Each structure stands twice: as structure tokens, then as C-alpha cells.
Amino acid sequence: MTRRTKNLLKNLWFNLGISIAAGNLFVVYRFFGTMDYYDPGIIITPVHLAISFIQGTGAGFVNGIAITFIDRLVDTEAFKKRSFRYTLIFKSAAYCVSIIFCVALIFILDYLLDEKTSSGSQMDPAVGTALTLQYLVAVFIYMMFLNVSINFLKEANKKFGPGILFKLFSGKYYQPVVEERIFMFIDLKASTTIAERLGHLKYSRLIQDCFYEITDIVDKFKAEIYQYVGDEIVLSWEMDTGIENNNCFCLYFAFRKKLEENRGYYQQKYDLLPEFKAGMNCGTVTVCEVGEIKKDIAYHGDVLNTASRIQGLCNIYNKEVLISESLNKAMPKERSFIRELIGEISLKGKETVVGVYSLESV
Amino acid sequence: MSKRFKEIRFNLVAWLIAGNMFVIFRFFGMYDFEQYFILKKPIEMELMFLEANVVAVVNGLLLSLVDILMDTPKLKRESFRYILTIKSIAYIVTMFISIVSIFVLHGIIINRDNNLLYSLNYTLASQYTIALYLYGAFISLLINFLKEVNKKFGPGILVKLFSGRYYNPRVEDRMFMFIDLKASTTIAEKLGHIRYSRLIQDCFYDVTDVVARYRAEIYQYVGDEIVLTWELEKGIENDNCFRFFFEFKKKIESLCDYYKEKYGVVPVFKAGMNCGTVTVAEIGELKKEIAYHGDVLNTASRIQDQCNQYNKPFLISNNLYKKMPRTGSFRFDLIGEILLKGKVQPVGIYSVEILK
Numbered sequence: 001m002t003r004r005t006k007n008l009l010k011n012l013w014f015n016l017g018i019s020i021a022a023g024n025l026f027v028v029y030r031f032f033g034t035m036d037y038y039d040p041g042i043i044i045t046p047v048h049l050a051i052s053f054i055q056g057t058g059a060g061f062v063n064g065i066a067i068t069f070i071d072r073l074v075d076t077e078a079f080k081k082r083s084f085r086y087t088l089i090f091k092s093a094a095y096c097v098s099i100i101f102c103v104a105l106i107f108i109l110d111y112l113l114d115e116k117t118s119s120g121s122q123m124d125p126a127v128g129t130a131l132t133l134q135y136l137v138a139v140f141i142y143m144m145f146l147n148v149s150i151n152f153l154k155e156a157n158k159k160f161g162p163g164i165l166f167k168l169f170s171g172k173y174y175q176p177v178v179e180e181r182i183f184m185f186i187d188l189k190a191s192t193t194i195a196e197r198l199g200h201l202k203y204s205r206l207i208q209d210c211f212y213e214i215t216d217i218v219d220k221f222k223a224e225i226y227q228y229v230g231d232e233i234v235l236s237w238e239m240d241t242g243i244e245n246n247n248c249f250c251l252y253f254a255f256r257k258k259l260e261e262n263r264g265y266y267q268q269k270y271d272l273l274p275e276f277k278a279g280m281n282c283g284t285v286t287v288c289e290v291g292e293i294k295k296d297i298a299y300h301g302d303v304l305n306t307a308s309r310i311q312g313l314c315n316i317y318n319k320e321v322l323i324s325e326s327l328n329k330a331m332p333k334e335r336s337f338i339r340e341l342i343g344e345i346s347l348k349g350k351e352t353v354v355g356v357y358s359l360e361s362v
Numbered sequence: 363m364s365k366r367f368k369e370i371r372f373n374l375v376a377w378l379i380a381g382n383m384f385v386i387f388r389f390f391g392m393y394d395f396e397q398y399f400i401l402k403k404p405i406e407m408e409l410m411f412l413e414a415n416v417v418a419v420v421n422g423l424l425l426s427l428v429d430i431l432m433d434t435p436k437l438k439r440e441s442f443r444y445i446l447t448i449k450s451i452a453y454i455v456t457m458f459i460s461i462v463s464i465f466v467l468h469g470i471i472i473n474r475d476n477n478l479l480y481s482l483n484y485t486l487a488s489q490y491t492i493a494l495y496l497y498g499a500f501i502s503l504l505i506n507f508l509k510e511v512n513k514k515f516g517p518g519i520l521v522k523l524f525s526g527r528y529y530n531p532r533v534e535d536r537m538f539m540f541i542d543l544k545a546s547t548t549i550a551e552k553l554g555h556i557r558y559s560r561l562i563q564d565c566f567y568d569v570t571d572v573v574a575r576y577r578a579e580i581y582q583y584v585g586d587e588i589v590l591t592w593e594l595e596k597g598i599e600n601d602n603c604f605r606f607f608f609e610f611k612k613k614i615e616s617l618c619d620y621y622k623e624k625y626g627v628v629p630v631f632k633a634g635m636n637c638g639t640v641t642v643a644e645i646g647e648l649k650k651e652i653a654y655h656g657d658v659l660n661t662a663s664r665i666q667d668q669c670n671q672y673n674k675p676f677l678i679s680n681n682l683y684k685k686m687p688r689t690g691s692f693r694f695d696l697i698g699e700i701l702l703k704g705k706v707q708p709v710g711i712y713s714v715e716i717l718k
Contacts (some may be wrong), residue, residue, distance in 0.1 A: 029387050029497055030388050030493075032489040032493035033488040033490025033493060042403050085524060123436070123622075128694075134390040135390060135393070137391070138387050138391060141383065141386055141387070142386075147385065149504065151602070153507070158647070158648055159523065160514060161517075162648065165487055165510070165514065166490075168510055168514060169506075171443070171446065174441070174442035175442070176555070176556045176560055176563070178555060200531075200640075200641045200656065203641070203655065204641040204643040204653075205531055205643075207643070207653070207655060208531070208643055208644070208645055211645045211647075212647055215648050218648060221555050225648060225649040227582065228583070228646060228649075228653055229584060230660070265474045284555070286555045289563070289565070290566045291569075291583060292513065292566075292567055292570040293516050293517060293573065293580060294513070294514070294515070294516035294519075294580040295510075295514050295516070296583055298559075300550075300559045300585060301555065
């Protein structure tokens with residue numbers, strides 16, 4: 001299964017789950033307790049809750065598939081680079097259409113099920129249904145509300161970096177937790193010179209372009225974007241995820257390859273090919289929520305400082321990627337990468353010395 | 363506008379919308395066609411909307427009260443699970459009151475005898491209560507989620523991202539402050555990993571109010587460092603950017619007992635500031651952010667590095683010195699023209715102190 005199919009399926013299960021749950025919830029909101037309204041005997045036609053639940057599930061199912069389809073439609077480069085707003089307008093229009101289908105489905109289900117179960121066959125089939133125009137309005141508003149909420153949830157999740165929002169919401173890092181992680185500091189080579197040459201605005205555009213470019217690769221190699229600091233991106237992996245398939249090593253080379261593939265675009269627009277250098281390290285850090293406004297999940301520890309300093313050595317040794325001794329030990333030996341000890345650094349304020357290795361892809 | 367007021371207003375608006383939507387979901391079309399209806403009597407929609415709005419206000423206010431009562435520094439330092447449990451119980455009780463009040467209100471309107479007793483019985487017996495509870499839980503979840511999202515982005519950022527204002531980079535005049543914990547390495551070693559992180563958490567919570575009061579924006583947290591930014595006018599107005607630093611310092615000093623008891627140290631912060639032209643741009647697709655680019659930031663960070671060297675808590679650049687009006691509340695001392703790391707031109711640096 002390709003990554004794309006996997007993501008699509010994941011999205012489908014998520015949408016189906018929420019939509020079906022919401023469909024059933026609607027039945028609860030609308031019909032629970034209608035039988036025992038304030039004045040006894042107010043009800044003429046008892047509500048068949050079972051039928052309603054089947055309808056709710058059916059409509060939820062169709063809606064789940066519809067929004068997965070719509071998500072797939074906007075999952076193109078053209079939409080990706082746009083701001084929130086454009087995607088949202090397009091999606092809202094698409095939701096309107098899909099909801100009308102769902103409402104039609106409820107209508108049909110109601111008609112079919114009512115035929116079979118209702119003992120009152122004397123009812124005029126044309127009106128033999130609890131569906132009326134106002135009811136349709138209620139259903140429409142409910143589904144619109146639902147779809148916009150799902151959409152907002154997903155967008156927010158993406159904007160924060162996948163999973164971060166859930167971590168914040170679930171309070172996982174409310175108290176600091178110790179974790180083993182890998183960190184990569186990756187930044188633009190010769191950024192000062194480039195900034196001077198391109199000028200403010202064009203330089204920012206270049207950064208925008210490069211950072212968009214890395215998105216797919218980050219997803220593919222299961223990294224998390226921790227922070228953007230100027231022209232620098234700080235990436236992080238859980239230890240196992242980073243080691244698995246050499247994810248943390250492959251990411252850098254895949255990113256470089258992608259930039260090279262788009263050489264034509266960069267040459268034409270900026271008259272240069274952006275090159276990045278990276279420093280990596282792994283070890284124990286603490287993870288915790290910080291701040292009340294602009295809340296964030298933060299990593300604290302020497303591991304990060306060291307990674308950043310190792311990256312600073314790239315220029316000195318004229319290497320693209322440098323890794324620390326501890327990461328060198330943690331990563332299994334593979335023939336596709338060459339690692340060489342090239343120097344050592346002393347840690348700030350400490351006696352210990354850390355070996356630095358260069359990393360090259362074969 | 364105070365933070366509390368904004369919170370209450372947000373709760374009220376959200377519950378009012380939710381209440382009216384519930385009436386639509388539940389009652390729209392219940393009694394439409396004369397030939398066929400579920401209910402014997404038509405539902406008086408106006409009455410239902412009226413009830414929903416009144417109860418939404420009651421519910422919104424009660425839940426705000428719960429939020430406010432629970433927003434104490436003491437409770438904030440408890441475990442998340444504990445807070446969640448307490449809050450859930452409080453919400454369940456509050457919503458019970460709100461649900462009973464729906465039926466009481468209805469009883470008052472239709473002049474029912476034994477109203478309160480009847481309403482209580484009805485609440486406990488009817489499946490309607492389940493519907494209302496589930497709806498209430500769903501809305502609460504949604505409201506809290508929205509609040510979390512807004513907190514995460516920082517006020518106003520969500521709107522900026524949504525409107526696509528910085529989809530193309532723009533040039534702006536801003537000031538930046540880099541503020542970080544003094545002697546952080548030593549403190550980290552002394553406290554150990556976890557307690558050091560707690561200290562950072564505490565300090566960063568304490569900065570929140572001060573940030574809001576002096577109209578700063580939090581740009582980023584980088585380790586033990588906070589990067590703050592102001593639009594030029596907002597920072598100049600009332601000396602906001604200077605007052606921020608000294609007010610934050612004062613706040614930490616006022617909590618000195620707490621810090622001493624818990625960590626054995628009172629954190630001290632140092633800051634460097636600069637102002638000038640930066641570009642502002644939306645970056646990234648995953649983890650989308652508003653980013654500031656430019657030499658101005660770099661210089662601010664370098665100026666902050668000089669604090670230890672000159673043993674001053676607060677250093678600013680010549681640029682900023684020239685921009686700020688002389689209000690007489692602060693004393694400026696020229697430290698010198700200093701060649702900062704990675705720069706060709708030396709930068710004039712001043713230290714700032716507050717005059718009592």
C-alpha cells in the first residue's frame with residue numbers, strides 16, 4: 001500500500017466514524033423523550049427509534065464517504081499553497097451538494113422502512129413520512145455544522161503539526177515527561193549572503209518555497225516539525241521512529257534530492273539552488289507544555305543545544321550533515337550510508353567531549 | 363478588555379448559538395403538515411427559542427463561573443487528570459441545573475402547579491435529559507477545543523492565517539525582545555531535567571498576564587527563551603516594551619517565596635531588544651506559522667548575548683534608543699559601539715534601567 005492510499009484510508013475511517021456517530025447523536029437530540037413530552041398523550045404517532053437510528057447511520061455513512069471524496073479533491077498542489085480561505089469556500093460549496101444527497105437518502109430510507117414496518121398502511125404515501133421541509137432545514141444545518149467542524153478539526157490539526165493538538169488537549173505533557181528523541185537542525189547555507197542578494201521580500205519567498213517543499217518529506221519519513229527559527233527547521237523523531245528504515249538519515253537526502261529536482265524553478269526565480277546543512281543528535285529530553293497564550297509543546301535539554309552546535313560545525317568542516325557520537329551508536333550499521341569520525345566538540349559548561357561524525361549517502 | 367470578560371462573552375455567544383441550534387435540530391418540522399404529525403399540538407417555536415436563549419445565558423454564565431473558580435494558580439499546578447475529573451463533575455452538576463431550569467421555565471410560562479417538583483421528576487425520568495446532556499457535552503467539548511486552538515496560536519494569529527494576509531510576504535516595522543533565563547545551564551544542572559522544565563513552565567505562565575497588559579505578542583519559545591514582538595507604535599505607546607520587562611521582573615520577584623521554596627532559586631531574566639524592518643510571511647504547510655525574517659531579529663538576539671558580558675539585565679540597540687520618546691521614567695547608559703558576532707558594522711548598545 002502506498003503512503004497516499006494509507007492516508008486516504010485513515011481519513012476515510014476517521015470521517016466515517018465521526019459522521020456515523022453524529023448521525024446517531026442527531027436521532028438522540030431529536031427524538032429522545034418526545035414520547036414523554038410535558039403533557040402526557042401529546043404524541044399521535046410514536047417515533048420508531050430503531051428506524052431513525054438506521055437512517056442516522058445510513059446518512060452518516062454516505063456523508064463520511066462524501067467528505068472523504070471532497071478532501072481528496074482539494075488535496076492538490078494548487079489548493080495546498082493557498083491560504084485557508086480558498087479551500088474553505090470550495091469545500092463549503094461541495095458540502096452543500098453532498099448534504100443534499102444525504103438528505104435525499106434519508107428520504108428514501110424513511111419511505112422504504114416505513115412501508116415495511118408501519119401498521120398504518122392506510123396512510124397516504126405522499127405524506128406518510130415525518131419528513132417535511134422544516135425538518136430538512138434542521139438536518140441540513142446540522143450536517144453543515146458537522147462538516148465544518150470536522151474540517152476545522154483537521155485543518156487545525158495540520159496547522160499545529162499532526163498530533164500536537166491532541167497531545168495538548170489530552171494533557172499528555174501537562175507535567176514534564178522524559179523522552180528519548182532524535183533532533184535534526186537543518187538550515188539554509190550561506191543565508192546571510194543570499195538574503196543580501198535577494199532582498200527582504202524575495203528572501204522570505206525563498207524560505208516559504210523551501211519550507212513547503214519539505215512538507216511531504218517530513219510526512220514520508222515520519223518526522224515532526226518542532227520549530228521554525230528563521231531559516232532553520234528543527235525536526236524531531238521518537239527514537240524508534242527515527243531509527244526505523246533510517247528515517248532520520250533518509251529525510252535529509254530526500255530533501256536535497258527534491259530541491260535538485262526543482263533546480264529549474266529555483267534558478268529561474270531566485271537565480272540559485274538552495275542548499276541546506278544539517279546537524280543531528282539524540283538523547284534524553286524533557287517534553288512539556290509551555291505558555292498559556294501561544295501554548296506549545298517544548299523540548300528542553302542539552303541534546304538540542306548540542307545538535308544546534310554540531311550543525312554550526314558544518315561550515316567549518318565543509319560537510320553537509322554531521323551527527324553526534326550518540327546518534328552514530330544508536331543507528332544500525334547500514335551500507336547505504338558512510339559515517340566518518342571527523343572531530344569533537346566540548347559541551348558548553350561541561351568537561352565531556354562529544355565525537356562528531358560526517359554522514360554521506362552512497 | 364479584561365481576559366475574564368472576553369472569556370465570559372465567548373461562552374455566552376457560543377451557548378446562545380448552540381441553544382438556538384438545538385431548538386432547530388429538535389423541533390423544526392415536528393408539526394408541519396396537518397395531515398400528519400408526531401405531536402398532537404403545534405409547538406410554539408417562539409416559546410422554544412425564548413426558553414433556549416434564557417437557558418443558554420444561564421448555562422453560559424454558570425459554566426464561566428466554574429471556569430473562573432477553577433482557574434487558580436494552585437489548581438493549575440495539579441495533575442491534568444485531577445483537573446479534568448473535578449471540572450467534569452462541576453460541568454455535569456451545572457448542566458443538571460440548566461436542564462431543570464428549562465423545564466421550570468416552561469412550567470412558569472404555562473402556569474404549571476407544583477412546578478419545581480414536577481420539573482425535577484421530569485428531568486430524572488425523561489429520555490429528553492439524555493439528549494440534552496449529550497448535546498451539552500458535545501458543545502462543551504467543542505468550546506474547549508476552540509479555546510485550546512486559540513491559545514495555541516496566540517490571539518489574533520488565527521485570523522491572520524485564515525485571511526491569508528501574509529500569504530505573500532509583507533514588510534513591517536516591528537520591535538523584538540529576546541528574553542531568557544540567566545545562568546540556565548547551572549540551574550538546569552542543579553535542578554535536574556524534570557524540575558528544570560517545571561521551572562520554565564512556571565515562569566512562562568507568569569509572563570502571560572504581563573504580555574497581555576503591555577500589548578506584546580509572543581512570537582516563539584526557544585528553550586528557556588521567549589521572543590516577543592510589538593508593532594512599532596504599540597511598543598512605543600506608554601513605553602510598553604520597556605515597562606513589560608520591568609513589570610515581568612517585578613512579578614517574578616513578588617513570587618520569590620514560591621520559587622525559593624519549590625526550586626531553591628529565584629529565576630532572573632535578561633533581555634535584548636532591537637527594532638526595524640522585517641518581513642512577515644506564512645510558512646510551512648504542516649505546522650503553519652507566521653514567521654518574521656530579517657537581520658533585526660538576529661541583532662536582537664546578539665545584543666541579548668551581551669547582557670552577561672556587561673552584567674546588565676536589559677540592553678537595547680541604538681535604533682530602538684532613537685525611536686523611544688524620553689519620558690523620564692528610564693535611565694539609558696551607552697555601553698559602547700560593539701561589534702556583534704557575525705556582523706560587519708558595530709552597533710551602539712544602551713542599557714536600560716527604571717527610575718523609581
